[in-house]
Amino acid sequence: MYSSELIKGTLKTIVLKLLADNKRMYGYEISAKVKDLTKSKIQLTEGALYPTLHALEADGLVKTETEYIGKRVRKYYSLSTTGKKSAKEKVNEFADFLNTMKFLLDIPQVAIA
Amino acid sequence: MYSSELIKGTLKTIVLKLLADNKRMYGYEISAKVKDLTKSKIQLTEGALYPTLHALEADGLVKTETEYIGKRVRKYYSLSTTGKKSAKEKVNEFADFLNTMKFLLDIPQVAIA
DNA sequence: AACAATACATTGGTATCTTATGTATTAAAA
DNA sequence: TTTTAATACATAAGATACCAATGTATTGTT
Numbered sequence: 001m002y003s004s005e006l007i008k009g010t011l012k013t014i015v016l017k018l019l020a021d022n023k024r025m026y027g028y029e030i031s032a033k034v035k036d037l038t039k040s041k042i043q044l045t046e047g048a049l050y051p052t053l054h055a056l057e058a059d060g061l062v063k064t065e066t067e068y069i070g071k072r073v074r075k076y077y078s079l080s081t082t083g084k085k086s087a088k089e090k091v092n093e094f095a096d097f098l099n100t101m102k103f104l105l106d107i108p109q110v111a112i113a
Numbered sequence: 114m115y116s117s118e119l120i121k122g123t124l125k126t127i128v129l130k131l132l133a134d135n136k137r138m139y140g141y142e143i144s145a146k147v148k149d150l151t152k153s154k155i156q157l158t159e160g161a162l163y164p165t166l167h168a169l170e171a172d173g174l175v176k177t178e179t180e181y182i183g184k185r186v187r188k189y190y191s192l193s194t195t196g197k198k199s200a201k202e203k204v205n206e207f208a209d210f211l212n213t214m215k216f217l218l219d220i221p222q223v224a225i226a
Numbered sequence: 227a228a229c230a231a232t233a234c235a236t237t238g239g240t241a242t243c244t245t246a247t248g249t250a251t252t253a254a255a256a
Numbered sequence: 257t258t259t260t261a262a263t264a265c266a267t268a269a270g271a272t273a274c275c276a277a278t279g280t281a282t283t284g285t286t
Contacts, residue, residue: 002206002209002210002213003122003206004122004241004274004275005121005122005123005125005241005242005274006122006123006206006207006210007122007273007274008118008121008122008241008242008243008272008273008274009116009117009118009119009120009121009122009273009274010118010119010214011273011274012118013218014217014218017217017218017219021219026233026234027233027234027235028231028232028233028234029233032232034217037216037217038213038216038217041209041210041213042213042217045274045275045276046233046234046235046236047235047236047237047274047275047276047277048273048274048275050234050235050236051235051236051273051274052273052274054235069232069233069282069283070282070283071281071282071283072232072233072234072281072282072283073233073234073281073282074232074233074234075233075234091218091219091220093115093116093119094119094214094218094220095218095220096115096154097115097119097154098211098214098215098220100115100151100154100155101123101207101211102208102211103150103151104127104130104147104150104151104155105126105127105130105204105207105208106130106134107204107207107208107211117243117244117272118243118272118273120243121241121242121243121272121273121274122241122242122243124242124243139264139265140264140265140266141262141263141264141265142264145263158243158244158245159264159265159266159267160243160244160245160246160266160267160268161242161243161244163265163266163267164242164243164266164267165242165243167266182251182252182263182264183251183252184250184251184252185250185251185252185263185264185265186250186251186264186265187263187264187265188264188265
Protein backbone atom coordinates (compact mmCIF):
# COMPACT_ATOMS: atom_id res chain seq x y z
CA MET A 1 0.00 0.00 0.00
CA TYR A 2 1.26 3.41 -0.99
CA SER A 3 0.77 6.54 1.09
CA SER A 4 -2.59 7.90 0.07
CA GLU A 5 -1.39 11.09 -1.61
CA LEU A 6 0.31 9.13 -4.39
CA ILE A 7 -2.86 7.64 -5.79
CA LYS A 8 -4.46 11.05 -6.08
CA GLY A 9 -5.06 12.15 -9.60
CA THR A 10 -4.58 8.69 -11.10
CA LEU A 11 -7.95 7.15 -10.36
CA LYS A 12 -9.77 8.35 -13.47
CA THR A 13 -6.85 7.28 -15.64
CA ILE A 14 -6.86 3.81 -14.11
CA VAL A 15 -10.60 3.37 -14.54
CA LEU A 16 -10.59 4.61 -18.13
CA LYS A 17 -7.68 2.32 -19.02
CA LEU A 18 -9.38 -0.74 -17.55
CA LEU A 19 -12.57 0.03 -19.42
CA ALA A 20 -10.58 0.53 -22.62
CA ASP A 21 -9.20 -2.97 -22.25
CA ASN A 22 -12.30 -4.74 -21.02
CA LYS A 23 -15.21 -3.19 -22.86
CA ARG A 24 -17.49 -3.35 -19.87
CA MET A 25 -16.93 -3.73 -16.15
CA TYR A 26 -18.83 -3.05 -12.95
CA GLY A 27 -17.54 -1.13 -9.96
CA TYR A 28 -16.74 -4.00 -7.67
CA GLU A 29 -15.01 -5.77 -10.55
CA ILE A 30 -12.83 -2.73 -11.22
CA SER A 31 -11.62 -2.50 -7.64
CA ALA A 32 -10.96 -6.24 -7.55
CA LYS A 33 -9.04 -6.07 -10.83
CA VAL A 34 -6.86 -3.20 -9.65
CA LYS A 35 -6.13 -4.98 -6.38
CA ASP A 36 -5.24 -8.13 -8.29
CA LEU A 37 -3.07 -6.48 -10.95
CA THR A 38 -1.15 -4.44 -8.38
CA LYS A 39 -0.73 -7.24 -5.84
CA SER A 40 -2.80 -5.22 -3.38
CA LYS A 41 -0.49 -2.23 -3.63
CA ILE A 42 -3.38 -0.16 -4.92
CA GLN A 43 -6.78 -0.68 -3.37
CA LEU A 44 -9.56 1.59 -4.52
CA THR A 45 -11.94 2.53 -1.76
CA GLU A 46 -15.66 2.65 -2.48
CA GLY A 47 -15.83 6.24 -1.29
CA ALA A 48 -13.44 7.14 -4.09
CA LEU A 49 -14.49 4.72 -6.81
CA TYR A 50 -18.24 5.20 -6.98
CA PRO A 51 -18.21 9.00 -7.03
CA THR A 52 -15.55 8.80 -9.74
CA LEU A 53 -17.67 6.48 -11.86
CA HIS A 54 -20.63 8.80 -11.42
CA ALA A 55 -18.50 11.76 -12.44
CA LEU A 56 -17.27 9.96 -15.56
CA GLU A 57 -20.87 9.22 -16.46
CA ALA A 58 -21.92 12.83 -15.83
CA ASP A 59 -19.09 13.93 -18.14
CA GLY A 60 -20.28 11.57 -20.84
CA LEU A 61 -17.14 9.45 -20.86
CA VAL A 62 -18.89 6.26 -19.84
CA LYS A 63 -22.35 4.80 -20.27
CA THR A 64 -24.06 2.28 -18.03
CA GLU A 65 -26.33 -0.72 -18.21
CA THR A 66 -27.89 -2.21 -15.11
CA GLU A 67 -28.33 -5.94 -14.81
CA TYR A 68 -29.64 -8.23 -12.14
CA ILE A 69 -27.70 -11.24 -10.94
CA GLY A 70 -30.46 -12.97 -9.04
CA LYS A 71 -31.81 -10.16 -6.91
CA ARG A 72 -28.50 -8.33 -6.71
CA VAL A 73 -28.03 -5.30 -8.90
CA ARG A 74 -24.95 -4.88 -11.03
CA LYS A 75 -24.12 -1.70 -12.93
CA TYR A 76 -21.90 -2.15 -15.95
CA TYR A 77 -19.79 0.70 -17.24
CA SER A 78 -18.41 1.01 -20.75
CA LEU A 79 -16.60 3.76 -22.64
CA SER A 80 -18.40 6.16 -24.92
CA THR A 81 -16.66 7.41 -28.07
CA THR A 82 -15.46 10.44 -26.13
CA GLY A 83 -14.38 8.12 -23.32
CA LYS A 84 -12.21 6.05 -25.66
CA LYS A 85 -10.45 9.16 -26.85
CA SER A 86 -10.06 10.42 -23.29
CA ALA A 87 -8.65 7.07 -22.14
CA LYS A 88 -5.85 7.26 -24.71
CA GLU A 89 -5.10 10.87 -23.86
CA LYS A 90 -4.99 10.23 -20.13
CA VAL A 91 -2.71 7.22 -20.48
CA ASN A 92 -0.40 9.12 -22.81
CA GLU A 93 -0.28 12.05 -20.44
CA PHE A 94 0.58 9.77 -17.55
CA ALA A 95 3.29 8.07 -19.61
CA ASP A 96 4.81 11.48 -20.26
CA PHE A 97 4.49 12.43 -16.61
CA LEU A 98 6.10 9.15 -15.60
CA ASN A 99 9.16 9.88 -17.71
CA THR A 100 9.40 13.43 -16.45
CA MET A 101 9.26 12.27 -12.85
CA LYS A 102 11.73 9.47 -13.47
CA PHE A 103 14.19 12.00 -14.79
CA LEU A 104 13.47 14.55 -12.09
CA LEU A 105 13.84 12.05 -9.26
CA ASP A 106 16.75 10.30 -10.97
CA ILE A 107 15.05 6.93 -10.83
CA PRO A 108 16.99 4.13 -12.53
CA GLN A 109 15.49 1.59 -14.87
CA VAL A 110 13.97 -1.33 -13.02
CA ALA A 111 13.48 -4.80 -14.43
CA ILE A 112 9.89 -5.68 -15.25
CA ALA A 113 8.55 -7.93 -12.53
CA MET B 114 1.93 21.32 -18.39
CA TYR B 115 0.13 18.35 -16.95
CA SER B 116 -3.44 18.41 -15.72
CA SER B 117 -3.27 19.56 -12.16
CA GLU B 118 -4.40 16.33 -10.51
CA LEU B 119 -1.29 14.49 -11.65
CA ILE B 120 1.11 16.62 -9.66
CA LYS B 121 -0.85 16.06 -6.49
CA GLY B 122 0.99 14.13 -3.86
CA THR B 123 4.37 14.50 -5.55
CA LEU B 124 5.39 17.92 -4.31
CA LYS B 125 7.01 16.83 -1.04
CA THR B 126 8.90 14.08 -2.81
CA ILE B 127 10.24 16.51 -5.42
CA VAL B 128 11.35 19.06 -2.82
CA LEU B 129 13.04 16.45 -0.63
CA LYS B 130 14.87 14.97 -3.61
CA LEU B 131 16.18 18.36 -4.77
CA LEU B 132 17.38 19.17 -1.28
CA ALA B 133 19.05 15.77 -1.07
CA ASP B 134 21.03 16.58 -4.20
CA ASN B 135 21.79 20.23 -3.51
CA LYS B 136 22.41 20.51 0.21
CA ARG B 137 20.67 23.85 0.47
CA MET B 138 18.20 25.72 -1.69
CA TYR B 139 15.71 28.53 -1.31
CA GLY B 140 12.08 28.46 -2.39
CA TYR B 141 12.34 30.47 -5.54
CA GLU B 142 15.38 28.47 -6.57
CA ILE B 143 13.48 25.22 -6.11
CA SER B 144 10.61 26.28 -8.33
CA ALA B 145 13.04 27.58 -10.97
CA LYS B 146 15.02 24.32 -10.87
CA VAL B 147 11.90 22.19 -11.28
CA LYS B 148 10.72 24.32 -14.18
CA ASP B 149 14.13 24.04 -15.80
CA LEU B 150 14.60 20.30 -15.27
CA THR B 151 11.11 19.51 -16.56
CA LYS B 152 11.18 21.90 -19.51
CA SER B 153 8.31 23.83 -17.92
CA LYS B 154 6.13 20.72 -17.78
CA ILE B 155 5.98 21.06 -14.02
CA GLN B 156 5.65 24.54 -12.54
CA LEU B 157 5.27 24.79 -8.79
CA THR B 158 2.98 27.58 -7.71
CA GLU B 159 3.93 29.67 -4.69
CA GLY B 160 0.64 28.86 -3.01
CA ALA B 161 1.64 25.22 -3.04
CA LEU B 162 5.38 25.48 -2.54
CA TYR B 163 5.68 27.76 0.48
CA PRO B 164 3.09 26.00 2.63
CA THR B 165 4.81 22.71 1.76
CA LEU B 166 8.20 24.03 2.83
CA HIS B 167 6.68 25.28 6.07
CA ALA B 168 5.08 21.89 6.65
CA LEU B 169 8.38 20.11 6.07
CA GLU B 170 10.00 22.43 8.59
CA ALA B 171 7.21 21.88 11.11
CA ASP B 172 7.72 18.13 10.70
CA GLY B 173 11.43 18.51 11.34
CA LEU B 174 12.49 17.27 7.90
CA VAL B 175 14.20 20.50 6.91
CA LYS B 176 15.95 23.32 8.71
CA THR B 177 16.31 26.90 7.56
CA GLU B 178 18.81 29.75 7.52
CA THR B 179 17.82 33.23 6.47
CA GLU B 180 20.24 35.40 4.53
CA TYR B 181 20.08 38.85 3.03
CA ILE B 182 21.04 39.54 -0.55
CA GLY B 183 21.22 43.30 -0.39
CA LYS B 184 17.92 44.17 1.26
CA ARG B 185 16.12 41.15 -0.12
CA VAL B 186 15.54 38.22 2.20
CA ARG B 187 16.36 34.70 1.16
CA LYS B 188 15.44 31.61 3.17
CA TYR B 189 17.62 28.57 2.62
CA TYR B 190 16.30 25.09 3.30
CA SER B 191 18.41 22.02 3.97
CA LEU B 192 17.61 18.48 5.02
CA SER B 193 17.81 17.34 8.62
CA THR B 194 18.97 13.81 9.42
CA THR B 195 15.36 12.70 9.46
CA GLY B 196 14.80 14.57 6.22
CA LYS B 197 17.61 12.69 4.48
CA LYS B 198 16.08 9.39 5.50
CA SER B 199 12.63 10.55 4.46
CA ALA B 200 13.92 11.75 1.07
CA LYS B 201 15.24 8.27 0.25
CA GLU B 202 12.06 6.59 1.43
CA LYS B 203 9.79 8.92 -0.54
CA VAL B 204 11.80 8.53 -3.74
CA ASN B 205 11.87 4.75 -3.36
CA GLU B 206 8.17 4.63 -2.73
CA PHE B 207 7.48 6.79 -5.74
CA ALA B 208 9.74 4.64 -7.92
CA ASP B 209 7.77 1.59 -6.83
CA PHE B 210 4.52 3.40 -7.54
CA LEU B 211 5.70 4.38 -11.04
CA ASN B 212 6.49 0.77 -11.85
CA THR B 213 3.13 -0.36 -10.59
CA MET B 214 1.40 2.27 -12.70
CA LYS B 215 3.51 1.43 -15.74
CA PHE B 216 2.38 -2.16 -15.51
CA LEU B 217 -1.22 -1.27 -14.73
CA LEU B 218 -1.51 1.20 -17.61
CA ASP B 219 0.53 -0.99 -19.92
CA ILE B 220 3.02 1.76 -20.71
CA PRO B 221 5.87 0.69 -22.97
CA GLN B 222 9.51 1.45 -22.38
CA VAL B 223 10.57 4.80 -23.75
CA ALA B 224 14.06 5.76 -24.81
CA ILE B 225 15.84 8.11 -22.43
CA ALA B 226 15.79 11.61 -23.87
C1' DA C 227 -26.47 -19.28 12.61
C1' DA C 228 -22.84 -16.30 11.83
C1' DC C 229 -19.54 -14.42 9.10
C1' DA C 230 -17.34 -13.10 4.76
C1' DA C 231 -17.90 -11.70 0.22
C1' DT C 232 -20.49 -9.37 -3.29
C1' DA C 233 -22.50 -4.97 -4.85
C1' DC C 234 -24.33 -0.73 -4.65
C1' DA C 235 -24.29 4.10 -2.42
C1' DT C 236 -23.70 8.43 0.55
C1' DT C 237 -21.87 11.48 4.21
C1' DG C 238 -18.37 13.95 6.76
C1' DG C 239 -13.83 15.12 7.15
C1' DT C 240 -9.07 16.11 5.63
C1' DA C 241 -5.16 17.04 2.68
C1' DT C 242 -3.43 19.22 -1.13
C1' DC C 243 -3.60 21.83 -4.39
C1' DT C 244 -5.01 26.52 -7.45
C1' DT C 245 -6.12 31.23 -7.83
C1' DA C 246 -5.70 35.49 -6.16
C1' DT C 247 -3.72 38.84 -3.51
C1' DG C 248 -0.15 41.24 -0.95
C1' DT C 249 4.59 43.31 0.12
C1' DA C 250 9.12 44.59 -1.25
C1' DT C 251 13.60 44.73 -3.84
C1' DT C 252 16.29 44.70 -8.05
C1' DA C 253 17.19 44.36 -12.94
C1' DA C 254 15.87 45.22 -17.70
C1' DA C 255 13.37 47.43 -21.29
C1' DA C 256 10.66 51.10 -23.44
C1' DT D 257 13.16 57.44 -16.66
C1' DT D 258 9.45 55.21 -15.85
C1' DT D 259 7.37 51.07 -16.24
C1' DT D 260 7.59 46.25 -16.62
C1' DA D 261 9.63 41.80 -15.49
C1' DA D 262 12.09 39.11 -12.40
C1' DT D 263 13.35 37.98 -7.76
C1' DA D 264 11.70 36.55 -3.17
C1' DC D 265 8.88 35.94 0.45
C1' DA D 266 3.94 34.97 2.31
C1' DT D 267 -1.15 34.12 3.22
C1' DA D 268 -6.24 33.52 2.40
C1' DA D 269 -10.19 31.59 0.07
C1' DG D 270 -11.94 28.13 -2.52
C1' DA D 271 -11.96 23.71 -5.23
C1' DT D 272 -11.01 18.97 -5.68
C1' DA D 273 -10.09 14.43 -4.74
C1' DC D 274 -9.51 11.49 -1.83
C1' DC D 275 -10.29 8.32 2.87
C1' DA D 276 -12.93 6.47 6.64
C1' DA D 277 -17.15 5.35 8.17
C1' DT D 278 -21.67 3.98 7.64
C1' DG D 279 -25.69 2.05 5.41
C1' DT D 280 -28.58 -1.43 2.75
C1' DA D 281 -29.16 -5.85 0.78
C1' DT D 282 -28.04 -10.36 -1.31
C1' DT D 283 -25.33 -14.50 -1.60
C1' DG D 284 -21.85 -17.84 -0.37
C1' DT D 285 -19.12 -20.14 3.21
C1' DT D 286 -18.06 -22.08 7.86
